[in-house]
Amino acid sequence: MTAPTTPATPATGGRRPSPLRPIAAIVGYTLRTALPGRRWIGVLLPCVAAVLFGLLARGLDGDPTTDFVEVANVALFALVLPVTCLVVGDAVLGAEVRSGSFAFTWMSPVPTWQIAVGRWLGGTVVAAGCLAAAFAASAAVAGIEGSMGPMALAAAVGAMAYVAVFVAIGCVARRAAAWSLAFVFLVERLLGAALAGIAQLSPAWLARNVHAGLADVSEDLVRESMPQGWGAVVRLLVVTAVALALAANRLRTMRLTGSAD
């Protein structure tokens, strides 16, 4: 085998593609690379579990609506939603930072907000899509057809906020998955249950209230002093925006080391 001669470097020129090309490329790249086979298992298993929890609610003896809301609050919003989003959120940024391949994206003239938003959009499409379908299916299986829409919306906006939070954690901490777990189970579940101030900013608690407000469930099942329904949707949008702003800012100053470091 002989080494071929290398052609001369072509001159670059011509009309520059649209400024939106990079962000579209980042979304496409995220969808293609961030979720290999094993990660999909981590996404789809909780979604299957969500449907099974719907069956469980149907099997309970009490009021069907009340039973479903209780199961949804305990299992779907507090467990399935964060775990699925954690798998996706870590995959779209934290895992790449750890492996060292994030340098391909970071070392570009693309503004960091576009990188953060592109990664978040890619992750949100997957997480929100899967969870909205699974949560709606869960309501259908439980026989509460009126909750299908609110459950789908709550899952979608909850996933949107969670993925943004986990992308931000991926920009701040090297062990993003561990910190994300700590956020969900220590901050949200433990502290959030006791302190209303933390619950006000918690995607899990806010997503619960989106469903509770829109599905018009009994007031006993709704956490007081928190926005409900569309108010909770707006609050989740704010949490998303703040998390993405933090992520974009941290991306500018982050330290990129290799997989061996």
Next chain:
Amino acid sequence: MTDLHHLPPPPPPPVAGAPLDPAFVADATVDARDVSVWFGQKVALSELSCSFGPGVTGLLGPNGAGKTTLMRAITGMLPVNQGRVLVTGQDPRRERSVYDRMAIVPEDEAVPRGLTPRQLCGYVADLHRVADRGIIDWALHTVEMTHAADRSMDGFSKGMRQRSKVAAALVKNPLVLVLDEPLNGADPVQRHHLITLFKRLGGEGRTVIVSSHVLNEVEAMAERVIVIVRGRLAAAGGHHAIRDAMDDVPRQVLVRSDGARRLAASLVATDAVGGMTLDGDDLVISTTRARDLAVALPRHARELGIRLTEVRPLDDSLESLFRELVR
């Protein structure tokens, strides 16, 4: 965080006609001044100053010397704790537009999962809003990856991954190309081809910075060498110039002649000779004063009527230079 306002002033510009410090180049595109980087208690770089200009510069040093840290500092992947790094006059930690014309090929084997080399190049082209998509085919052809351009990189060998990453870097048409051990895993033919490519890119006026442990290949491709030992600049310049500058470093010279024994007897009283061994016609002279020996040897041979058939240093490789610097 580095505070530019509290940095010591940069060294004054060289006086016209005065020789430049070999750690610096006149037409620098990358300029590192008093750079220190530490990780907790570990100092990775300590007040290192050097610059890089058009052409290929080899970055050498033993494992843990700080080569990769310097490359990451140059490319803005790591902030410096003290000092400053400028690339084409801009701080890469502050001006992301620097990345329009700067690329790094990291040592890590990691490549994006599930992507083909063509998709990776296309992604980089999209990020840089490259108009001419033909550059993707050019880059893949240049690193000889055309045959595997549409196969997933997941199953690639280390060498193929490295070449794919080099192709992705070339898509940017970089002015500054930083290559961390780019020849790792490449077979000998590919190494030769990549060395030729890097030399050509350097010849085109690009700043190519290459680190490698394959020292003879660095000798083959880099006209200038920066040696880092324990986070500090140990030497800079052409590898022969570095060797010459190290007057106190012992070295061995092989002398072949038609009168080795008589020549040895004559040279033994010379100050430039530290020791000698004689094996047939082969006379090996140990010296710490190579310049003096270079003058004395032909003079003695001429006076004795001895014909010198070969004179060459036995250890004038970067490998030996390394050993001496690390010692």
